[in-house]
Amino acid sequence: MGNSSSRGRSKQGQRSGSKVTPSSPTGEQSKQATFKWSIDGFSSLLDKGEGWTYSRVFEAMGHNWYLKLNPRDKKSGSNKEYVSIRLELASRSVKPDTVVDASFKLMIYDQSFGKHSEHEVSHRFQTASTSSGASCMISCRKLKKRPSKFLDNNCCVFGVEFVKVTTSKANMTLETLFVKKTSIFNEAGTYTWDIEDFFALKNPGYSPEFQVGAYKWYITMYPSRDGNHLSLYLKLKKTTNLSKDTAYLVELTLSIKDQETGKHKKLTGRCQFAKDCRTWGWSKFITLEDFKDSANGYLVKTKCCIAAEVTIIGSSKME
Structure with a gap:
């Protein structure tokens, strides 16, 4: 990340x-x-x-x-x-x-x-x-x-x-x-992106926007540069309300859901989003071979399900 x-x-x-x-x-x-x-x-x-x-x-x-x-x-x-x-x-x-x-x-x-x-x-x-x-x-x-x-x-x-x-x-x-302690910080949310036809997605594919805290976000997904992996990112929508000197520390979990057994593929990290750094995620989230393997339940026929858990746990400011 x-x-x-x-x-x-x-x-x-x-x-x-x-x-x-x-x-x-x-x-x-x-x-x-x-x-x-x-x-x-x-x-x-x-x-x-x-x-x-x-x-x-x-x-x-x-x-x-x-x-x-x-x-x-x-x-x-x-x-x-x-x-x-x-x-x-x-x-x-x-x-x-x-x-x-x-x-x-x-x-x-x-x-x-x-x-x-x-x-x-x-x-x-x-x-x-x-x-x-x-x-x-x-x-x-x-x-x-x-x-x-x-x-x-x-x-x-x-x-x-x-x-x-x-x-x-x-x-x-x-x-x-x-x-901040998560228990006293209410800016948290989970968004689920249900994709009916993975093969019809554009490259990159964009989820609908969703809101956590005062800002709007979306998920992006596309094949990695090496052509062997799936890249998955969370992106902060461009906004004029965020000062260039301010950033937010986000605890982020991205998941590809196993629709058969519930053994989801997930990665978690803590990263800072700012006006000049609006995208965080993983360029090699999962191999395309594993993603498309029907035994794993990530891609069922043409359907897949991506989830983002977003919690704003802190902030910083530069002067």
């Missing part, structure tokens, strides 16, 4: 803003560019369990990036839980045959003693590999341990410090993402 704000914190969860420092002059490529992502209400994110949460897209060193965070990650063969972060280069920031070599530090900030958890990475980003792969991990136990101040007043601060990339533009952005 693809896509931020510094906010003053309070126990009541009041919003605050993000802070952007001016970018470095052209030619000063050696200057670091730093993006900080402060998550207020972090315990609410921990309660949601394993799964990736995405920051806003931010610009640094002439490219668009985002951080992704898993609050309950696990190493292979271990049940120990970690908080991990990774850096990804936004796919639209990479032109075909373009390679971006980047050196950077992934950070989990100790807000009291300055003993940050750091992981230095050098990675070659390109169209086929937009994720850094390597992640900065800290055990959930260490995160909560006192007197360490990784988790301070229910707030965690993550970030990336760029050392060098192939471009020259640099800036610093600070985001605070405030996550």
